[in-house]
Amino acid sequence: MKNRLDLLEQLQEIDSQVDVMKTAQNNLQEDMNGIAGTLAEARYGLAVLQSRAAQLEKEKGELEAGHAAELENIKRSETNMKEIKTNKEYQAVGREIAAARKQVTELEEQVLQKITQLDDLNSEITASLTTLAELEQNSEQHRSEKQLEIDKVQQNVDADSLRRDAITKELPASLVKRYDNLRSQRRGQALAIARDGFCQGCNMNLPPQLYNSLFKADDIITCPHCQRVLILKYQQAQ
Numbered sequence: 001m002k003n004r005l006d007l008l009e010q011l012q013e014i015d016s017q018v019d020v021m022k023t024a025q026n027n028l029q030e031d032m033n034g035i036a037g038t039l040a041e042a043r044y045g046l047a048v049l050q051s052r053a054a055q056l057e058k059e060k061g062e063l064e065a066g067h068a069a070e071l072e073n074i075k076r077s078e079t080n081m082k083e084i085k086t087n088k089e090y091q092a093v094g095r096e097i098a099a100a101r102k103q104v105t106e107l108e109e110q111v112l113q114k115i116t117q118l119d120d121l122n123s124e125i126t127a128s129l130t131t132l133a134e135l136e137q138n139s140e141q142h143r144s145e146k147q148l149e150i151d152k153v154q155q156n157v158d159a160d161s162l163r164r165d166a167i168t169k170e171l172p173a174s175l176v177k178r179y180d181n182l183r184s185q186r187r188g189q190a191l192a193i194a195r196d197g198f199c200q201g202c203n204m205n206l207p208p209q210l211y212n213s214l215f216k217a218d219d220i221i222t223c224p225h226c227q228r229v230l231i232l233k234y235q236q237a238q
C-alpha cells in the first residue's frame, strides 16, 4: 500500500502544479482581454470624435447655405428697390435689407465659430489617430507575447496530463475517483501531511491509535476531521 500512497502523492504534486499553471494562464488571458479592452476604448473614442466632426461639418454647411440664401435675398430686394414708387414701400424694403444684412453678419460669425470648433476637433482626431496607431502596434506585440506564454504553459500542462494518466492507470479507479472528489471538496488538496499527531490539512489532533497506525504505512487512512488522505512525514531526527 505504500506504493499507492507514493502514487497519490505524485498525483497531488502534479495536480497542484497544474492548478498553478492554469491560474497563470487565466491571468495571461485576462491581460489579453485588458489589452483588447483598451484598444476598443481608444477606437470608440476616435469614432465619437469623428462623428462629432461630421455633425459640425453638416451644421457648418447648413449655416453657409443660409448665408448664401440671405445674400440672394438682399440682392433681390436691392433690384426690387429700383422699381419702388412710394417712400413708404421704399422704407419697408430698406428695413428688410437691414434685417437681412444683420442676419448675414450673424451667420458669418456662426460659421467662423464652427470652423474654430472643427479646427480644434481635427487636431484632436489627428492626435487620437497617432495614439491609436501606437496602441495597435503595442497591443499586437503584447498580445503575441502573452499568447506565446499561454502556449508555453499549455505544453507543460499537456506534459503533466500525460504523467497524470500514467499514474492513475496504476491506481484502482475507485481510489482515483475518491481522490478527485476530495480534491474538489477540499480546495485542491486531497492529501494532508500527518506530523506530531496532527493533521496539517485541518490542524486538528489525530486520535493516537489512528496516528500510530500510520507508521505501519500499509493502508490508506483518512483524517477523521477533514477526510483527506493522510501522508506520514517524520520529524527529522537532529
Ligand SMILES: [Zn+2]
Pocket: 192, 199, 200, 201, 202, 203, 204, 223, 224, 225, 226, 227, 228
Ligand atoms: Zn484533517
